[in-house]
Amino acid sequence: MVHLLRHGEVYNPDGVLYGRLPGYHLSERGQQMAEVVAGAIADRDITHVVASPLERAQETAAASAAVLGLPVGSDERLIESTNQFQGVSFKGGYLKLLRPGLLRHLYNPFQPSWGESYAHVASRMWAAVLDARIAAEGHEALLVSHQLPIWITRLYAEGRPFFHDPRRRQCTLCSLTSLTFEADTLVSVGYSEPAGYLITPDERNANFSAGGAHDDQAHDDQAHDDQTPA
DSSP, X not given: OEEEEEOOOBBOTTOBOOTTOSOOOBOHHHHHHHHHHHHHTTTSOEEEEEEOSSHHHHHHHHHHHHHHTOOOEEOGGGSOOOBTTTTOBOTXXXXXXXXXXXXXXXXXXXXXXXXXXXXXXXXXXXXXXHHHHHHTTTSEXXXXXXXXXXXXXXXXXXXXXXXXXXXXXXXXTTXXXXXXXXXXXXXXXXXXXXXXXXXXXXXXXXSBOOBTOTTTSOGGGSXXXXXXOO
């Protein structure tokens, strides 16, 4: 089995779409989420732990690795996708996308035109999955990544089209998307939310992680996606 773990909530009180920017760490609740997941998988036969090089993924992986007694590797293929809106604060809503300098990137939602193509994301993520399967042959592997790359990997694994509504992704904070192989053949895809009880219903519809902002901005600018629009 290869488990794809989405990182926990990020401290982001300004509502910045952080993408691949450095310096974005787990919030206090995000760390709690990571520890809950670590407890949930402590008895799994995981022998291989690798994470995206971004801080939020490495910190999430560290909690599980500590419980499992394993080191955390780093794999660039698990990183967040590129995004032309990286660094823009969307605190207060998405009307900022109507600015000419940003609107021009929205011409093709199928690719998508504002960032790395879905096909490229699927290619690099699936290569990482297959390498992890080999590294943990006969056991299980844990890969820590980000919402969009994990969701695209699931769509690829299930043979579904890449174009989708970001609000419909089944990939909440610190969720596990689990791929089961028999030899080199994928036989099933599972999904679980060990830390789901820490996320409110309103936050499940939010657009990107904004830990630390819960008291001073609307829920629809809070806790969910690393990489919207995507």
